[in-house]
Amino acid sequence: MNSLRGRLLVAAAVILAAFGSLAGLILERAFIGGLLQAQQDKLQTLVYSLLGAASTNAAGGLTIALDAVPDPRLRQPLSGLEAALLDENGAIAWSSSDSLRLTPPQLPQVGEWRFDRRDDLHAFSLSFGLRWIDASDDPRRYTVVVLEDATAFDRQVGVFRRTLWGWLGATLIALTLMLLVLLRWGLAPLRRLAYELQQIERGEQTQITGQYPDELQPLTRDLNAMIVNERNQQTRYRNALGDLAHTLKTPLAVLRGLTAEAHLDPVHRRQIHEQVDRMQHIVDHQLRRAAAVGTRTLTEPVALRGLADKLLSAIAKVYADKNLQIENQIPETLRVRADQGDLYDLIGNLLDNAAKYGHTRVRISALNAHRQCLIVVEDDGEGFPPDADRLLRRGARADTRVPGQGLGLAAVDEIVQAYGGQLHLERSELGGGKVVVVLPVH
Incomplete structure (x- = not known):
């Protein structure tokens, strides 16, 4: 890529894209992490309310009165929220729904919380291990399990992702366009300098006259010095050639006149005449050679x-x-x-x-x-x-x-x-x- 503006624009666009992608991933992970923590806290509060509604049944086992649980979704079928009480063997001792088919999770220790996502149930699961002491002081081991459907969570994450990446993409495009404008403004002195050089090549101006930033002033100063030196050199060439032609003109004319002398032998006259012609041709050729300017970059094609x-x-x-x-x-x-x-x-x-x-x-x-x-x-x-x-x-x-x-x-x-x-x-x-x-x- 030969364009300086193109190189800067591509490099900046790559950096912006990398920064935007990294920022988007960080924000997405932070949002999902916060959402998961809120989900765990919500289910943990529900577990506490279930334990608050727990009591011993006639058989001495533990049961939960749903009427005493503040979340009405546990009393509504297909609400997406269910709860169960597992005994020490992992069997369901109580559940909020008769249709609950819960695969026994790995039972946590007493006092341990275990939060994870059950992909087989497409739900979030929170388990808590406890030991219940009934009226006969017989301690029994139980596990409270709360399940909440993950559809609403996934929908919320999807909306956030679309919003986040949509706004990030629009922001990156806007920043790239702003960067393009800034690059065009920043490189304007270089374009102006190139235009002035073209004007000099066409003979429409004699030197660089524009005002340029501090970084370009040494370049413009050196270019003007080069132009002046080149013109001075050509002037010296022309003057030296004129002086040489004028200096040699008279001696060659005298030699040519001597060939017209009557007493001169014809053979000698011819030889002198040939040598004078040869010297004249050599002088003309050397003058042309000295006048050859060679490669000049600031000339019109x-x-x-x-x-x-x-x-x-x-x-x-x-x-x-x-x-x-x-x-x-x-x-x-x-x-x-x-x-x-x-x-x-x-x-x-x-x-x-x-x-x-x-x-x-x-x-x-x-x-x-x-x-x-x-x-x-x-x-x-x-x-x-x-x-x-x-x-x-x-x-x-x-x-x-x-x-x-x-x-x-x-x-x-x-x-x-x-x-x-x-x-x-x-x-x-x-x-x-x-x-x-x-x-x-x-």
């Missing part, structure tokens, strides 16, 4: 197709006698963030070589893939020799029969290297040479 169309139009005029079939397969939307002058030199040299060494066809194409821009120039000429890499050295030529100085591919390679790219010489499906330029996309 250049549309490759329009640039290639202009160069192809010029190539068609220069090589009109060859009647070349020229194809431009670069997409209209493809753009490369590079200096326009560098791209003119790079593509111009490649198209010139293709038109020079090709027979009838020249093709240029380009695409963006895997954060790289691939520029491909092909022709249907003789192609590259097996040791094609030597052509990247200055002065090396593949075909000495064709006029040239062997500087085109070397100049292209220097520009490509300045951008941190790669240059490959291959065989084209057209039958001739194929040059593949790989430039990193920033």
Whole structure:
């Protein structure tokens, strides 16, 4: 996930969900625990009222008068509340309902309370062990058992769960939306900074001018310093190039004038003239090389197709006698963030070589893939020799029969290297040479 806001939002949502789930479980357990304690206390009160209504019957056993028990549900059939008195063997000595079929529970000790849920009866059970001494001082062991149906308890727990998780879910959604708003507000300076950088790339402003939080001020200050340094460097390049061109202009003109002297031997005149031309070409090339700016991130992307169309139009005029079939397969939307002058030199040299060494066809194409821009120039000429890499050295030529100085591919390679790219010489499906330029996309 590349979005900073997305990462923060997902992380916060996970934390909120975990916190909400944990809080919900804790609240649910606390509520159920309190409800169970209230259930036990209620049944325990009922046991005390039953013992208060207990008396000895004619046989000397223990019985309970239901009329003396304050809870009327024990006298109502199917009320969900029942009670029983078990003897020391676990047999029912008395019950509030004749239809009671009670599986004997584990009998508690005298004075021991035992509260649990009987899933077989779908009811809560509270048992209490006691010893009853009758009129003849004969102690007898009894167990009082109270059963209450668990349907009402389960319904109450269900209502609480739905209410609890419903409100927790709504609260978590509301908190997530609030967090999204806060993240958008908190990251607004970054979006504003990105917009200003885009304005600088388009040439609509010269530096970052907005007011930013303290955490971003060192970044904006460094970016402005980088922009100023880059522009100052380009200014120094241009001034140095102008001074160099002006300095060399006069000596080269003098040398060229000496070739016109009448007493100069024709052979020497031709040699001097060739060397002057060579020096002029070398000077021009070195000036172009020094002017190559290389990769610049704060520049406007250049549309490759329009640039290639202009160069192809010029190539068609220069090589009109060859009647070349020229194809431009670069997409209209493809753009490369590079200096326009560098791209003119790079593509111009490649198209010139293709038109020079090709027979009838020249093709240029380009695409963006895997954060790289691939520029491909092909022709249907003789192609590259097996040791094609030597052509990247200055002065090396593949075909000495064709006029040239062997500087085109070397100049292209220097520009490509300045951008941190790669240059490959291959065989084209057209039958001739194929040059593949790989430039990193920033």
